[in-house]
Amino acid sequence: MAHMHKQYPQLLLTASEMGMADKSAVVAGVPVMDLMAAAGKAVADAVLERWSTCSVLVLCGPGNNGGDGFVVAKLLQAAGWSVRLAFMGSVEKLSPEAACFFHAWQGEVEEYSVDLLEQTDLVIDAMFGAGLTRSLEGKARDMVDALIEREIPICAVDVPSGIDGTTGAVLGKVAPAELTVTFFRKKPGHLLFPGRGLCGELVVADIGIPVTVLDELNLQTWENSPELWYRDYPWPRLDGHKFHRGHALVFGGENITGASRLTARSAMRIGAGLVTLAAPIKAWAVYATALTGVMVAKLEQSQEAEDFEELLLDTRHNAIAVGPGAGLAGFESIRTRKIVLAALITGRATVLDADALSAFANDPQTLFDAINGPCVMTPHEGEFARLFPKINKSPEINNNLADDKLTRARLAAKQSGAVVVLKGADTVIASPDGRAIINSNAPADLATGGSGDVLAGFILGLLAQGMSPFDAAAAAVWMHGEVGNEVGAGLIAEDLPEHLPKVLAVFKRQYLSP
Numbered sequence: 001m002a003h004m005h006k007q008y009p010q011l012l013l014t015a016s017e018m019g020m021a022d023k024s025a026v027v028a029g030v031p032v033m034d035l036m037a038a039a040g041k042a043v044a045d046a047v048l049e050r051w052s053t054c055s056v057l058v059l060c061g062p063g064n065n066g067g068d069g070f071v072v073a074k075l076l077q078a079a080g081w082s083v084r085l086a087f088m089g090s091v092e093k094l095s096p097e098a099a100c101f102f103h104a105w106q107g108e109v110e111e112y113s114v115d116l117l118e119q120t121d122l123v124i125d126a127m128f129g130a131g132l133t134r135s136l137e138g139k140a141r142d143m144v145d146a147l148i149e150r151e152i153p154i155c156a157v158d159v160p161s162g163i164d165g166t167t168g169a170v171l172g173k174v175a176p177a178e179l180t181v182t183f184f185r186k187k188p189g190h191l192l193f194p195g196r197g198l199c200g201e202l203v204v205a206d207i208g209i210p211v212t213v214l215d216e217l218n219l220q221t222w223e224n225s226p227e228l229w230y231r232d233y234p235w236p237r238l239d240g241h242k243f244h245r246g247h248a249l250v251f252g253g254e255n256i257t258g259a260s261r262l263t264a265r266s267a268m269r270i271g272a273g274l275v276t277l278a279a280p281i282k283a284w285a286v287y288a289t290a291l292t293g294v295m296v297a298k299l300e301q302s303q304e305a306e307d308f309e310e311l312l313l314d315t316r317h318n319a320i321a322v323g324p325g326a327g328l329a330g331f332e333s334i335r336t337r338k339i340v341l342a343a344l345i346t347g348r349a350t351v352l353d354a355d356a357l358s359a360f361a362n363d364p365q366t367l368f369d370a371i372n373g374p375c376v377m378t379p380h381e382g383e384f385a386r387l388f389p390k391i392n393k394s395p396e397i398n399n400n401l402a403d404d405k406l407t408r409a410r411l412a413a414k415q416s417g418a419v420v421v422l423k424g425a426d427t428v429i430a431s432p433d434g435r436a437i438i439n440s441n442a443p444a445d446l447a448t449g450g451s452g453d454v455l456a457g458f459i460l461g462l463l464a465q466g467m468s469p470f471d472a473a474a475a476a477v478w479m480h481g482e483v484g485n486e487v488g489a490g491l492i493a494e495d496l497p498e499h500l501p502k503v504l505a506v507f508k509r510q511y512l513s514p
């Protein structure tokens, strides 16, 4: 992904990276006073755009998040709003900049008390931002509990207080915001659940940090967007023929035949030149009857893996998918393992999903050792837990901040040598080299049986057309989300490949370079 420019708006910054960006901005001549003034103004502007004059309570915390709050309070008051301000902390411990804005506030400074909420129409949550280090307790926690109970609209400064901006974890409890205004770039915690579900509308404000500060940081995390990979998207060549678009091979089991059929059809829809589905003889007739554009190859009983290997002797089969409906019961599990290992030994692009992952639950290292070429694994949380039991959160380490989805996907990619697509509402795509992308366009309608099989097919089809595994995974996950939005409520997995052409048409209009 040579085009993942360091200054992209899709870059995501952890709390410490944001701290470094702030420092570099200061070195580049932008004082913290100006940053804080701009941050507060951005919040006030966003509030003024969305709410009409009302009684607002600004809850300021002990750090610079509170500093932003002092600025917001003054600006809303200047705009004619009825503003009250409550502060938690000690003035002596405020940073010089926050102290300066504290003193600029000429109204009363009240103590935290849930009684303040009585006549409040809107709350500005400037309690804690990037400096949150532990669960909310005491008065802050009481306030959050009362905010949750009373459902007063909240605008959060940077993040809703209690969310870890780097991981999206909730420390203690969090009152959900209607609007969150963050600064410079989004943080992973805005996109990862549970954080994402608590931010409400998310606004990213420019506060004067020069984008050049990003060049000095070794940033590795992005929000998924075609901007990251559209230049490498494999559009058909004007003078091309089907073999220029790859020949994908899908293994299909004999019991759940729909899964691999969805995968095969989805690979065709996203542009693989040819797709062959290899099926055990017992189920061959089912596949042959059901499939039209997809070719069906027969694997003889008791030597299915050997027959599959023979198919692979044809090097035009340049991308392989194993897993959907492959089978795990009894001997099926052994067969699934053999087929996976046969695919991997070719070094060709391989997608491993579902049963292909679970079949290695007892000795994942055998699988990881076999990965020696481009490989994408697409576990949901259950499969991830089976394959990466050590990485995956156990109840004991559930509260460990490093144990977030982004970190887990990255570790899994590094450990296995494959691109790992850790699926869910906030799918993370991680590369063994450390890069990671968080997807944010997928609707909950995708939570339906077979939708993962379609995703595997999209990835397969892009791999067959020569896209790199990380790009193919990111592009496929984004397309999957877009098609989900296109179909909307009532979606079933079968709809996804059928509606892909509409999504591709819009994408092509927007992104196909001249």
Ligand SMILES: NC(=O)C1=CN([C@@H]2O[C@H](COP(=O)(O)OP(=O)(O)OC[C@H]3O[C@@H](n4cnc5c(N)ncnc54)[C@H](OP(=O)(O)O)[C@@H]3O)[C@@H](O)[C@H]2O)[C@@H](O)CC1
Residues within 6 Å of the ligand: 019, 022, 023, 032, 035, 036, 037, 039, 061, 062, 063, 064, 065, 066, 067, 068, 127, 128, 129, 130, 131, 132, 133, 134, 135, 136, 137, 140, 157, 158, 159, 183, 207
């Ligand atoms: N840097 C910049 O240039 C800019 C930064 N900006 C703004 O600054 C924010 C970051 O500010 P920040 O680093 O001061 O952290 P912040 O979130 O205010 O909290 C730190 C304080 O909270 C305390 N504390 C922590 N957890 C706690 C708990 N559970 N319960 C109780 N206390 C707890 C902690 O105490 P300690 O852990 O040290 O004991 C410390 O006193 C950022 O989100 C953005 O809004 C903008 O103005 C733009 C320019």
Ligand SMILES: Nc1ncnc2c1ncn2[C@@H]1O[C@H](COP(=O)(O)OP(=O)(O)O)[C@@H](O)[C@H]1O
Residues within 6 Å of the ligand: 354, 380, 423, 424, 425, 426, 427, 442, 443, 444, 445, 446, 447, 448, 449, 450, 451, 452, 453, 454, 455, 480
């Ligand atoms: N709440 C959700 N919001 C958005 N996408 C979701 C949600 N739940 C599941 N998905 C997506 O739907 C797909 C489900 O895949 P998977 O669990 O493998 O299902 P199946 O095995 O039935 O095909 C994944 O791509 C996942 O990211």
Ligand SMILES: [K+]
Residues within 6 Å of the ligand: 065, 125, 126, 127, 128, 129, 156, 157, 158, 159, 160, 161
């Ligand atoms: K906050």
